[in-house]
Amino acid sequence: MERRIRILMAKAGLDGHDRGAKVIARIFRDAGMEVIYTGLHQTPEQIVRSAVEEDVDVVALSILSGAHIGICRKIIQGLREAGAEEKVFIVGGTILEEEIPLLKEMGVTEVFPPGSPIDAGVTFLQGLFAERKAGESGHSEE
């Protein structure tokens, strides 16, 4: 059976606004993905550890506190140190358009700023994983 996309839905730092995280977690599940929710107040180290232990394909961070630049940097660094930099890392929340290039340069795969449709994450991940699969099967034919 085809492996389902596994996602760690993470709330980092001190931010307690979890409406978005919970709604998006359900939207991912509706799309047939597996979602593990970290709960609130996770440190970047805890998130990296959960991502590795749970063997997820995707880390999805929801953050509304304005602390996203520092926290994303720490998570990416942690993933690299854990040898898990291949994991997809997506971020949604109160992120300004002008901050998106910096986040992507740091290694964030995709950013969902305010106003993103609730399905945007699903569409993005389905596209990305379909592309990867096509890539893999392309290689095996060679």
Next chain:
Amino acid sequence: MNSSERMEEEVRRWELQHRVKDLPEAQNELGRPVKVLYTPADTVHIDYLDKIGFPGEYPFTRGVYPGMYRVRPWAMRLYAGFGTAEDTNRRWKFLLKEGNHGVACAFDLPTQLGLDSDHPQAEDEVGRVGLALDTLRDMEILYEGLPLDQITTSFNINAPAAVILAMYVALGEKQGVPPEKLSGTLSNDILCEYVSRGMWVFAPEPALRLTTDIVEFCTRRMPRFYPFNIRGVLMREAGASMVQEAGFTFANAIAYIERALERGLHVDDFGRRISFFMATGTQIFEEAARYRAARRLWARIMKERFGARDPASMLFRFTGTVGGSVYRAQEPENNLIRGAYGLLANVLGGVQGMLHPALDEPFAIPTEETARLALRTQQICAYETGVTKTVDPLGGSYYVESLTDQLEEEIERVVSVIDEMGGAVKAIQRGYMQQCIADEAYRAALEEREGKRVIVGVNRFQGPSSAPRKMSFHRFDSMTWERQLRRLKDVRRERDQRAVQRALSRLEEEAKGSQNLIPCLIETVKTYASIGEIMDTLKGVFGLYQEPLVI
């Protein structure tokens, strides 16, 4: 045929003759059908003197005060705080000069969780969503040039509320203002944090001890201070429906009152100091009716359940704010219009004070420009539209009166469900309120996606102009953390270390006992012990909370 039968007959005739049944259907926010037309036939069963009455008199449906806005408009505040105490002091002075009546203090997340600015988890958060406050020194700077006997502050803080109150009292003492003369409001509503915003530290039981210490201390020593401001707003913003918001808020309030009564206070000792803070959407009539219903129901709860005799204890006094979740990132100027309609709903609902979100709320904390526009929206409503001329202008509307009845019934049902579970604390420990809210948030998100709930410029009438546009936002000063760390380090170097240690040890001892901790906290903050040191001491005694995970 009597006159009411004749009325019903006439309504039936009109409906048939004009084929009213063929018109499109409509539902109200409660999911109940809305008629095309409301007539005296819909309100004939309502006993005016019993259920509606007069403003300032039981059951307060029409308003908590007789003259309402004829005396003065609602209090206009802006929720403000960022960076360090200096930054916030400057913003507050600007807002007061522009005509705000008082300030509502926003704290950063480390402060709300009782962490010092040099805590490892605080690094990226210091001064972001509110001001950073570590010690009494920050409080002193915050109120420089703002004497405590001339300004009222509403503090939005719950888990470490007792520490903030202690600092406020200590600062008053330094300024020569005794506790008896301090006015202001402390939100001090920890239960809503477990339900929605996550700013909890301790488990509910020890947290409620601190809540009740505050109520007891204020009741005995601070007659002008509001020791709690019970909040629906955070639950609504997390997704609660308007009915759940009101019902859960009342259930939480009931839990606080029960604890205070267990301390030997009488409900009339502190009932007049209870206030509420609610979020309002753009459904003008439902919202206005909800506040009318809330007044009637709360008065009944206070009178019948708790035996209040003083009418002042029975008042549902509330601050209203248009929920930031009503606002959208697309075409942000539209938020001004949404805000203005929500604000009108508040006024028609008989609000006592308003915080009004600025149009850039979906993105960042407001700039001076957008903060000014938010205040102007309130001022234009108060001084240009004439809504302040008479009390409860919707009273007697066939539609609004029947909506008011429906809302009272639905809110009361929510309160009963929580009662049956054994009260708010039990319901929260089971994750019940959290689950209701998550379900409702999910439902609303799907409705918006499917276009069942129209949001102009988002899922209807969107065009090229709906694309994000260049706006200038509040800039976070990247030096904030360093500035605050320097201050904290200086305070730690200059204070009497032994006095701090003595105070913290005494606090630890008292926390293990059962006496009221506020006097001890006041002495502790005077030594410039930090909020983190104080909360760590209490954590050592009370332990930490594990949240039930609900999606």
